[in-house]
Amino acid sequence: MQPASTPSERIRNFCIIAHIDHGKSTLADRMLQLTGVVDERAMRAQYLDRMDIERERGITVKSQAVRMPWQVDGTNFALNMIDTPGHVDFTYEVSRSLAACEGAILLVDAAQGIEAQTLANLYLAMENDLTIIPVLNKIDLPGAEPEKYAAEIGQLVGVDPDEVLRVSGKTGAGVPELLDHVVRTLPAPTGDADGPCRAMIFDSVYDTYRGVVTYVRVFDGRLSARERIEMLSTRAEHDLLELGVISPEPIPTKGLGPGEVGYLITGVKDVRQSKVGDTVTSARRGATEPLAGYSDPKPMVFSGLFPIDGSDYPNLRDALDKLKLNDAALNYEPETSTALGFGFRVGFLGLLHLEIIRERLEREFDLDLIATAPSVIYHVTMEDGTEVDVLNPSDFPEGKVREIREPITRATLLAPSEFIGAIMDLCQSKRGSLLGMDYLSEDRVELRYTLPLAEIVFDFFDQLKSRTKGYASLDYDVEGEQAADLVKVDMLLQGEPVDAFSAVVHREQAYHYGVEMAGKLKNLIPRQQFEVPIQAAIGSRIIARENIRAMRKDVLSKCYGGDISRKRKLLEKQKEGKKRMKNIGSVEVPQEAFIAALSSDGGGDSGSKDAKKK
Numbered sequence: 001m002q003p004a005s006t007p008s009e010r011i012r013n014f015c016i017i018a019h020i021d022h023g024k025s026t027l028a029d030r031m032l033q034l035t036g037v038v039d040e041r042a043m044r045a046q047y048l049d050r051m052d053i054e055r056e057r058g059i060t061v062k063s064q065a066v067r068m069p070w071q072v073d074g075t076n077f078a079l080n081m082i083d084t085p086g087h088v089d090f091t092y093e094v095s096r097s098l099a100a101c102e103g104a105i106l107l108v109d110a111a112q113g114i115e116a117q118t119l120a121n122l123y124l125a126m127e128n129d130l131t132i133i134p135v136l137n138k139i140d141l142p143g144a145e146p147e148k149y150a151a152e153i154g155q156l157v158g159v160d161p162d163e164v165l166r167v168s169g170k171t172g173a174g175v176p177e178l179l180d181h182v183v184r185t186l187p188a189p190t191g192d193a194d195g196p197c198r199a200m201i202f203d204s205v206y207d208t209y210r211g212v213v214t215y216v217r218v219f220d221g222r223l224s225a226r227e228r229i230e231m232l233s234t235r236a237e238h239d240l241l242e243l244g245v246i247s248p249e250p251i252p253t254k255g256l257g258p259g260e261v262g263y264l265i266t267g268v269k270d271v272r273q274s275k276v277g278d279t280v281t282s283a284r285r286g287a288t289e290p291l292a293g294y295s296d297p298k299p300m301v302f303s304g305l306f307p308i309d310g311s312d313y314p315n316l317r318d319a320l321d322k323l324k325l326n327d328a329a330l331n332y333e334p335e336t337s338t339a340l341g342f343g344f345r346v347g348f349l350g351l352l353h354l355e356i357i358r359e360r361l362e363r364e365f366d367l368d369l370i371a372t373a374p375s376v377i378y379h380v381t382m383e384d385g386t387e388v389d390v391l392n393p394s395d396f397p398e399g400k401v402r403e404i405r406e407p408i409t410r411a412t413l414l415a416p417s418e419f420i421g422a423i424m425d426l427c428q429s430k431r432g433s434l435l436g437m438d439y440l441s442e443d444r445v446e447l448r449y450t451l452p453l454a455e456i457v458f459d460f461f462d463q464l465k466s467r468t469k470g471y472a473s474l475d476y477d478v479e480g481e482q483a484a485d486l487v488k489v490d491m492l493l494q495g496e497p498v499d500a501f502s503a504v505v506h507r508e509q510a511y512h513y514g515v516e517m518a519g520k521l522k523n524l525i526p527r528q529q530f531e532v533p534i535q536a537a538i539g540s541r542i543i544a545r546e547n548i549r550a551m552r553k554d555v556l557s558k559c560y561g562g563d564i565s566r567k568r569k570l571l572e573k574q575k576e577g578k579k580r581m582k583n584i585g586s587v588e589v590p591q592e593a594f595i596a597a598l599s600s601d602g603g604g605d606s607g608s609k610d611a612k613k614k
């Protein structure tokens with residue numbers, strides 16, 4: 001059965017915004033169940049077996065936009081719940097999903113209160129002029145303090161604390177009232193029903209069976225099944241193969257009218273042909289003005305990814321090609337490192353994006369990878385006026401440099417007030433400057449800093465976590481560039497540079513970096529038959545030095561008795577180990593040493609994840 005179009009006055013488009021783990025998915029599940037879109041048995045199956053079901057149906061079940069029927073005072077409404085990527089790494093995409101809604105449910109854990117991403121998402125929603133419905137979740141928790149946090153949110157959003165709704169996504173308490181509230185308080189979508197069609201792409205997902213499934217919100221006019229459509233940013237035309245709504249399975253429709261949310265399939269195979277933020281119109285007599293400016297996501301953080309087993313290189317390339325089908329922001333190019341062999345220099349939107357991709361490569365494609373420390377883009381101007389963009393510290397240009405500019409972020413940190421001192425110390429040591437500080441309640445404070453992105457991607461988040469006992473949360477947004485006194489530090493083994501360890505650091509940190517790295521390498525690289533100097537250098541100037549003393553390695557020295565089979569085993573093991581050695585000049589370095597040296601301070605955790613996660 002094909003659902004008829006709903007008149008726009010009976011449509012409500014909303015999203016749920018929340019800090020990680022504040023219960024967005026659980027509340028969404030409860031709504032699906034309450035509105036009868038998913039029945040109780042399927043709900044459990046779906047919950048437990050999400051991935052299998054997704055594969056079976058060939059489309060994302062926890063879809064980007066679900067249409068739910070809901071009746072208020074005898075009138076039937078269509079509620080479209082639009083999912084947002086929910087993370088600042090994907091700010092542009094979050095903001096596009098928000099632009100597809102008229103309102104947002106701001107969900108806050110009643111035992112935790114406001115966190116950094118609560119604020120970040122709220123500000124994005126406000127920039128998109130959404131009506132905000134503040135809601136406290138998890139009121140069933142024994143540790144919930146709804147009164148306290150209702151006051152906090154009330155102050156933030158500018159409403160009376162009594163107007164903050166209270167729900168439990170777990171028990172379902174308060175959820176029907178919340179849905180009623182959505183219908184009563186959110187504005188219905190408005191749009192020019194008779195004008196040429198304009199629909200915004202707010203998400204685009206690659207599906208193995210159906211190609212790219214594109215999620216759209218129609219603003220003006222009407223999209224009809226089987227018409228030819230045009231993407232305004234590229235002027236590319238495609239035939240519509242299917243148009244429909246998700247409820248929660250895809251249901252084909254004849255058309256989508258103003259305010260309606262649904263999906264379309266054109267047979268394109270790559271999400272870059274159906275870009276988030278683009279405007280879809282009819283190929284014939286279509287609109288000429290896009291809905292909003294379109295911007296391509298720009299990678300901000302770069303890291304080299306190398307397979308531990310060199311023969312996995314083609315597999316890594318295939319895996320990246322596959323992931324790219326579904327991720328317009330993923331960029332990579334081949335990179336060769338003397339220390340690590342063949343791999344790729346990959347550009348990410350932020351640290352979380354990096355972690356997700358790395359985890360997917362390891363889990364879904366069964367690859368063992370080594371990642372170099374994350375770095376940022378430096379704009380280098382040489383004395384002779386040439387400009388170079390440096391994505392990889394080892395490519396830093398030789399010669400006289402006039403200026404180096406680095407990306408700067410605006411960071412928001414939230415923590416109990418007892419940690420103010422610790423946070424300020426940390427930000428100070430990371431070249432931060434304080435922009436402002438506000439008390440959200442008696443014992444919770446929000447600090448705003450500008451911080452170089454390079455400092456955040458290094459080990460900021462780990463340090464923040466340990467200095468605040470895990471109680472601080474952090475959010476950041478890149479905001480332009482700034483000149484800084486930066487230098488490239490090289491690490492040399494017997495005079496040969498080891499590219500994987502080159503770093504661009506602040507001049508004042510260079511010595512510290514050099515000494516620490518040299519010490520680390522000294523402990524990790526086994527003694528050779530000759531003395532090996534480890535040096536840290538800025539250009540030709542040596543700033544730190546360690547020595548690995550010569551030693552004749554006799555693996556048999558541990559065997560006192562004459563156990564021949566044990567001796568043979570040890571010799572075999574030594575031979576095995578040799579295979580995994582890399583030669584830097586005449587020095588043999590086990591690959592494990594590189595891995596250990598890179599992983600212990602390799603940037604670590606995501607800067608934007610919740611520090612409270614255990």
Ligand SMILES: Nc1nc2c(ncn2[C@@H]2O[C@H](COP(=O)(O)OP(=O)(O)OP(=O)(O)O)[C@@H](O)[C@H]2O)c(=O)[nH]1
Nearest residue numbers: 020021022023024025026137138139141168169170
């Ligand atoms: N007691 C209680 N626990 C809840 C409630 N809602 C969610 N939870 C729990 O809180 C945790 C996080 O819930 P999710 O729904 O996964 O949170 P989320 O915000 O979607 O998290 P992300 O998708 O990781 O951002 C889970 O362990 C849930 O079981 C609630 O109302 N009461």
